[in-house]
Amino acid sequence: MRRSIVVALALLALSLLFVGGPSLLFSPTTDEIAPEEQEETPELVAMEDSESEFWKYLSPQEQFQERSPLNVIVRGDTDDILYAMTEESDGEWEEIEEVEEEYEGNETPIANETPVGNGTFLEEESRHATGIEWGEAHGTTRYFWVDPGAGEDGYWTTESGQLEEGDYYGQRYHIRLYESPNGDDQWVAMQAHTEHFDWFTLRHRVDGVEAAQTKVEQDFMDHTRIDVEEDVRRIYLGNTNSSDSDGWATVVDLTGMILLPIGVGLAAKRRTGANSASAGQQTDPQHVSERTPEAIDDRLTDVDRRRIAAAYDRLEAGHLILVFTILALLLGVRLAGVALERNVGFLTPHMIAALLYPVIGLGIPIATYLIAGTLRSRLDAAVVASGSLAVAIWLDYGLLGVDSLPVDVVVQRMLVVIALGLIAAGAAKRATRDTRVNDMLLAGAAMWVVVLGGTLLGYF
Template identity: 75%
Template sequence: MRRSLVVAAALLALSALFVGGPSLLFSPATEDVAPDETEVTPRMTALEDSESEFWRFLSPAERFQQRSPLNVIVRGDTDDILRAMTEEADGEWEEMEAVEAEYEDNETVFQEQDFLEEHDRHATGIEWGDAHGTTRYAYVDPGTGEDAYWTTESAQLEDGDYYGQRYHIRLYESPHPDDQWVVMQGHTEHFDWFTLRHRVDGVEAAQTKIESDFMEHPRVDVEQDVRRVYLGNEGPSDANGWATVVDLTGMVVLPAGVGLAARKRSRSAGSAVSEQRDSERVSEHAPEAIDDHLTDVDRRRIAAAYDRIEAGHIILFFTILALFLGVRMGGLLFERRVGFMTPHMIAAALYPVIAVGIPVATYAIAGTLTRRLDAAIVAAGSLAVAIWLDYGLLGVDSLPVDVVFQRMLVVVALGLIAGGAAKRATRDSRFNDMLIAGITMWVVVLGGTLLGYF
């Protein structure tokens, strides 16, 4: 029992240091990212030359909960806006030629043709694709004596990967076509394999992306057609209360669609080269500097730790790493290559690898190891590394506190399973207190996560 408490304390220290510490240092507090569940009295927003109004938030139910702040407003015909964001120019060139003939004196039309040809027949690179996502409700008031009502999205668009990270947009059109507006809620999100749901990372990056793409459209005058207005809906996520307004009402909309770009963020080549050179200079001198500060006692301790390493430790570490990251890569592979699989089918196929495969593999491999503490530290450390690598691949740089806490618990639980499976822990019974505590903790944490308690 005493040894089990020592292992548990070591695992708590490891999870706090390598999962909780960095996360709590750089991540926002829960209240900064969690939506406000309190119902409020709606404050409606009206646009110029429009009788209808809309509430500045979306809600997961037909209640006034300030959940998802609207952050983009596009003035123009709804069909033209959706066509511009989703359709390729391919197959429309004969119609474009007819438009050119009709507007043969309009230099702007020919400028757009040149622009499309240079960008593979898209105004800014690629078109947004149809998206799947949970329904969110917008509250609109027709403003003509009719009652205000809740409405669902007119469309959902995305750029990115469902099982990775993506830009996600929900669009809501005005109650009257003559009002000519579409409001959007754009955000970045990633798929969380522990909850089997998307987790929103923020709204500012998506708003900036949509705004920038419209600004690159050859028919948009940046100074006249794009501006920001204050809606006062800051609070949820990283929303600052300002919404982008794009005016397309004065444009001649060609039949050929115009896509919005969603280019991947990249680091400059010069910066990468500079960092590489710096790291090379550091690596040249690091061994000598470290060795100079080591005492004989330090060297003996390092040698003793090295002697404790078994082949099973390495196998255990990389097995957990491969299983965890393999689920992420497998989801992306199925999404891109296996067209008949729905999102629910993919989740059903891969989630058991996390829920069952990782603890079972950990138990089997740790059973070949001798020391409980070593097995526990290797398993917990491997899962912690896998979690950080996963977030690094997705580009996630902030986590709410509840997510950090959940990740710390699963790291500790897996470490207890590994420690309880080691040879010295199973001398009296294979079902020892450490193993039972680890399995119970793993089941409770994963079950609570799926049910929304974490």
């Protein structure tokens, strides 16, 4: 029993050190602002020469919850706006069969199909004119409050369409688009954000809105028919009570432009990160010499050398196998999800999740149990398993470029790290001398099931 307590405390300390600590120190939005809910209709936003008004947030329910701040508004005909965002760079389009589905009311075809002429649809072959491959997206419904004006009542509406750039199972830029209730008002409101797919929760996690707003803004600024000084500006909406929004929305004016009849050939500008600064850095030779193995060895005391020798003697091949197995399983799911999404078109997002999630939910704990069963020490098995999972989690976030985590995600990751460590400790040889089933194994398995199951059911 005393050894079990020691293992549990060690795992708690390790999870705090390698998961909780870095998250709290380096995640700028770890303490997300709780959304406010209003019962009455709040102040609405109106555009120039427009009768209709709209609320400056989106909501997950038909209630005034300040959750997703609107950050892009484009003035102009809806078809022109969509064409500007999805047309092919060289103006060459491949004709396909006429689409039979008719769009009624305020529904507008979004994605890689553009209406021309008498209703025939053309499908784009490559990227669109401004350099970003905006394609049709799937995502959870968000509600938008609009007031048509002219004595009509306001109402909640769902998105007219969704666009994305990136990978569904990796990280992507995601845009929801909402049309004006009056065709003559000529505006489309957008909510753009960056998000990544969380394999432990099977849902997308929003990382922020500022980077996505800048990307959409730059995308329109790259269009050769847009005068940056005249047609692009920012207005202050004050919707700062969510994510990293600064309250400013981009307004792009396409009114007066006729984009549909002409395939506009534009040069797609690729923006890459600047790496030249780091390439030119030089290292002080004196500092290099101070970090050589000989210099480090000279500073070790006899006690340090004995401790290193003891740790080396405890090292088993199973430790390394366990490390690489956990890393391979978690990172392999991320890479496999992206690969299937890109290359296997008949698989829906739900199918891919059904194929790969068992690797995390069942594969990681089972593999840990089997490999840890070859190790002697309970503490060693626990530390190696939980430490490997923590490293795999941070490598995964590093591949995605995620630098901010909400508190609930941090806590959930700490719990799964502790749970896997307990499973490994309970499987070690010294823990199974009397029976294969022991308190640490049961506690770890129960925690793993409760945390993952509770997450999928929405309790965490």
